[in-house]
Amino acid sequence: MKFTYYGHSCFGVNVAGKNLLFDPFIRGNELAKDIDINTIPADYIFVSHGHEDHIADAFDIAMRTGAAVVSNYEIAIWCHKKGVLKYHPMNHGGQWNFKFGKVKYVCAVHTSSMPDGSYGGNPGGFVVETAEGNFYYSGDTALTMDMQLIPLTCGPLNVALLPIGDNFTMGISDAVLASDFVKCDKIIGLHYDTFGYIKINHEEAKQKFASRGKELRLLTIGETIELS
Numbered sequence: 001m002k003f004t005y006y007g008h009s010c011f012g013v014n015v016a017g018k019n020l021l022f023d024p025f026i027r028g029n030e031l032a033k034d035i036d037i038n039t040i041p042a043d044y045i046f047v048s049h050g051h052e053d054h055i056a057d058a059f060d061i062a063m064r065t066g067a068a069v070v071s072n073y074e075i076a077i078w079c080h081k082k083g084v085l086k087y088h089p090m091n092h093g094g095q096w097n098f099k100f101g102k103v104k105y106v107c108a109v110h111t112s113s114m115p116d117g118s119y120g121g122n123p124g125g126f127v128v129e130t131a132e133g134n135f136y137y138s139g140d141t142a143l144t145m146d147m148q149l150i151p152l153t154c155g156p157l158n159v160a161l162l163p164i165g166d167n168f169t170m171g172i173s174d175a176v177l178a179s180d181f182v183k184c185d186k187i188i189g190l191h192y193d194t195f196g197y198i199k200i201n202h203e204e205a206k207q208k209f210a211s212r213g214k215e216l217r218l219l220t221i222g223e224t225i226e227l228s
């Protein structure tokens with residue numbers, strides 16, 4: 001599995017010959033100004049919830065690539081009504097076998113209004129299981145006991161992508177506990193530094209995970225890493 005960071009909570013994952021893109025928010029992110037959204041590959045676009053900083057570029061990338069938007073029912077239908085042809089609605093606790101592997105839509109504690117103010121359903125995260133490895137993309141969320149269901153109901157995780165920026169989501173200490181809950185020792189940080197409210201000290205964050213025997217990766221925007 002190859003993970004490419006596009007800033008904020010946006011990641012591309014190349015797995016089983018498919019390109020999965022999570023929560024595209026690039027043009028509105030000053031830190032990601034060197035990323036050209038017209039070069040980002042996507043076969044599937046996963047949207048964790050309706051907030052602008054997770055869905056802003058989803059429509060344009062879906063229209064250019066023909067990617068399918070995978071999200072909760074309300075968001076998938078909202079995208080379809082705007083003109084996205086391929087979409088796959090899910091809801092909490094449900095899973096589906098895609099060509100690249102199995103995806104489960106899991107609980108997140110957050111909110112989910114759409115950029116136009118319409119109802120965006122409830123926010124969620126995704127557990128993706130493939131022949132090349134498994135990962136959890138939590139989306140924006142608080143630390144929640146529901147995370148303990150993931151190791152009980154899904155395969156062992158190779159990596160967990162968790163928000164660490166605090167204020168709108170979990171902060172670092174809660175994210176360390178979240179990684180315990182999902183039984184994963186390799187973490188990629190999301191949702192930090194983009195805005196004033198969520199600026200973090202990188203070394204302190206890495207140290208907090210390291211003191212629990214875990215590795216926190218904070219990728220440079222545009223960087224690609226291979227994980228298995």
Ligand code: NI
Binds near residue numbers: 051111140168
């Ligand atoms: Ni949000």
Ligand code: MN
Binds near residue numbers: 053
């Ligand atoms: Mn957010």
